[in-house]
Amino acid sequence: xxxxxxxxxxxxxxxxxxxxxxxxxxxxxxxxxxxxxxxxxxxxxxxxxxxxxxxxxxxxxxxxxxxxxxxxxxxxxxxxxxxxxxxxxxxxxxxxxxxxxxxxxxxxxxxxxxxxxxxxxxxxxxxxxxxxxxxxxxxxxxxxxxxxxxxxxxxxxxxxxxxxxxxxxxxxxxxxxxxxxxxxxxxxxxxxxxxxxxxxxxxxxxxxxxxxxxxxxxxxxxxxxxxxxxxxxxxxxxxxxxxxxxxxxxxxxxxxxxxxxxxxxxxxx
Amino acid sequence: xxxxxxxxxxxxxxxxxxxxxxxxxxxxxxxxxxxxxxxxxxxxxxxxxxxxxxxxxxxxxxxxxxxxxxxxxxxxxxxxxxxxxxxxxxxxxxxxxxxxxxxxxxxxxxxxxxxxxxxxxxxxxxxxxxxxxxxxxxxxxxxxxxxxxxxxxxxxxxxxxxxxxxxxxxxxxxxxxxxxxxxxxxxxxxxxxxxxxxxxxxxxxxxxxxxxxxxxxxxxxxxxxxxxxxxxxxxxxxxxxxxxxxxxxxxxxxxxxxxxxxxxxxxxx
Numbered sequence: 073x074x075x076x077x078x079x080x081x082x083x084x085x086x087x088x089x090x091x092x093x094x095x096x097x098x099x100x101x102x103x104x105x106x107x108x109x110x111x112x113x114x115x116x117x118x119x120x121x122x123x124x125x126x127x128x129x130x131x132x133x134x135x136x137x138x139x140x141x142x143x144x145x146x147x148x149x150x151x152x153x154x155x156x157x158x159x160x161x162x163x164x165x166x167x168x169x170x171x172x173x174x175x176x177x178x179x180x181x182x183x184x185x186x187x188x189x190x191x192x193x194x195x196x197x198x199x200x201x202x203x204x205x206x207x208x209x210x211x212x213x214x215x216x217x218x219x220x221x222x223x224x225x226x227x228x229x230x231x232x233x234x235x236x237x238x239x240x241x242x243x244x245x246x247x248x249x250x251x252x253x254x255x256x257x258x259x260x261x262x263x264x265x266x267x268x269x270x271x272x273x274x275x276x277x278x279x280x281x282x283x284x285x286x287x288x289x290x291x292x293x294x295x296x297x298x299x300x301x302x303x304x305x306x307x308x309x310x311x312x313x314x315x316x317x318x319x320x321x322x323x324x325x326x327x328x329x330x331x332x333x334x335x336x337x338x339x340x341x
Numbered sequence: 342x343x344x345x346x347x348x349x350x351x352x353x354x355x356x357x358x359x360x361x362x363x364x365x366x367x368x369x370x371x372x373x374x375x376x377x378x379x380x381x382x383x384x385x386x387x388x389x390x391x392x393x394x395x396x397x398x399x400x401x402x403x404x405x406x407x408x409x410x411x412x413x414x415x416x417x418x419x420x421x422x423x424x425x426x427x428x429x430x431x432x433x434x435x436x437x438x439x440x441x442x443x444x445x446x447x448x449x450x451x452x453x454x455x456x457x458x459x460x461x462x463x464x465x466x467x468x469x470x471x472x473x474x475x476x477x478x479x480x481x482x483x484x485x486x487x488x489x490x491x492x493x494x495x496x497x498x499x500x501x502x503x504x505x506x507x508x509x510x511x512x513x514x515x516x517x518x519x520x521x522x523x524x525x526x527x528x529x530x531x532x533x534x535x536x537x538x539x540x541x542x543x544x545x546x547x548x549x550x551x552x553x554x555x556x557x558x559x560x561x562x563x564x565x566x567x568x569x570x571x572x573x574x575x576x577x578x579x580x581x582x583x584x585x586x587x588x589x590x591x592x593x594x595x596x597x598x599x600x601x602x603x604x605x606x607x608x609x610x
Contacts, residue, residue, distance in 0.1 A: 216561075
């Protein structure tokens with residue numbers, strides 16, 4: 073239980089103060105924060121609240137979008153925004169800033185991938201100077217066009233290894249990588265590059281590419297097996313439960329967190 | 342143009358006789374058939390029509406579902422049904438039977454993958470005796486749970502190589518594999534195991550996991566690049582345009598085929 077972290081997207085109805093207090097009340101010592109929720113209260117107040125409740129930040133979501141476009145197709149300066157996110161992560165005491173690297177930009181897949189590698193190269197020292205590790209998160213291939221040209225752990229590792237390990241790591245999120253026939257070897261190869269382990273399940277049938285997630289145990293993902301791989305690779309950090317699910321989001325945060333704790337105990341811990 | 346094949350799912354409104362006549366009329370010498378459309382007229386009549394119109398069968402869709410479940414969750418004897426499909430492919434003069442191997446069965450991901458490998462081992466000689474090549478088609482990872490625990494060309498190749506090359510090959514379908522960071526190396530490695538090349542594009546945003554396809558040129562898939570890889574690997578067979586798209590399906594087959602020909606000329610040929 074001391075490794076469980078609530079990724080706050082799971083309790084989307086909760087504000088940041090509610091989520092931090094909720095975690096503390098439920099004995100959950102870690103939280104994964106989202107920048108929009110931090111912005112609602114301000115980063116300084118968020119940092120104070122975390123200290124008061126003694127809840128640590130497992131990761132901040134998110135930087136990235138280096139290919140020039142956001143999921144809705146609008147333009148974005150991913151480098152500038154990610155520098156802000158690195159500063160915020162440092163202020164919040166988050167060891168890891170999750171990167172969603174961006175989808176296929178106007179110049180195509182190959183060029184978009186190169187932009188990502190270049191951006192990580194530009195930002196890694198900046199992050200390192202501030203004590204923040206960049207967490208490259210491969211996203212499910214169904215999100216390649218819109219959100220992430222980074223699709224596998226192997227691919228993330230190739231970029232990460234160009235930089236010092238304390239500056240760039242890899243996030244293993246079950247939803248995104250469980251189907252990968254190479255995932256066990258990839259996790260073993262990632263070893264001390266693993267900067268986070270996110271758990272959840274997949275809805276079957278998968279009717280929504282973004283919200284098709286469920287609590288661990290409600291789908292086909294082999295949690296114990298992936299957990300044992302991550303353990304064997306040497307990862308000892310927090311384990312985030314991160315569920316995008318419209319039905320879950322309609323329920324009170326406290327109920328959802330209770331279900332998160334139960335699912336984690338039964339299927340992951 | 343002599344390599345273009347119409348996968349008949351693209352002109353779903355057309356019956357088999359309409360599709361065969363339509364291909365002949367448009368100068369398209371190949372067609373990819375589906376078993377439900379063959380069943381509507383009977384395999385013998387289908388074979389006669391193909392002969393009369395001088396249209397050859399690039400592939401028959403489909404055998405598989407070896408993990409015991411169909412996409413709707415119902416049980417199925419994939420081995421028995423695939424033997425029937427092999428017989429039908431032989432009768433229709435189809436060189437290739439496409440296999441959709443099945444999703445995660447009741448015994449989980451790892452066991453389901455083993456079932457697939459075992460089934461291919463059991464069926465390969467049966468297919469070989471009838472002059473039919475089994476085409477292992479990796480499906481997009483978003484279809485792993487429901488339709489195919491086979492997700493990458495590399496993974497398909499590992500199974501195919503256990504058997505003679507004339508018995509088991511691999512289908513490269515752009516929609517399913519374009520996002521794969523290893524796809525270029527995988528296609529090169531597949532070489533003379535490539536038993537088919539299917540082209541289409543992906544809708545952005547991707548709002549449907551099954552019907553989220555478009556004609557080549559309307560999405561992010563780098564057709565020329567993938568085509569050049571498949572060429573370099575030595576594949577010289579038919580190229581199927583296979584599009585699952587609800588809007589396309591509502592249009593008259595002749596209009597759709599004209600658009601298929603135009604899109605193929607502009608983006609693939």
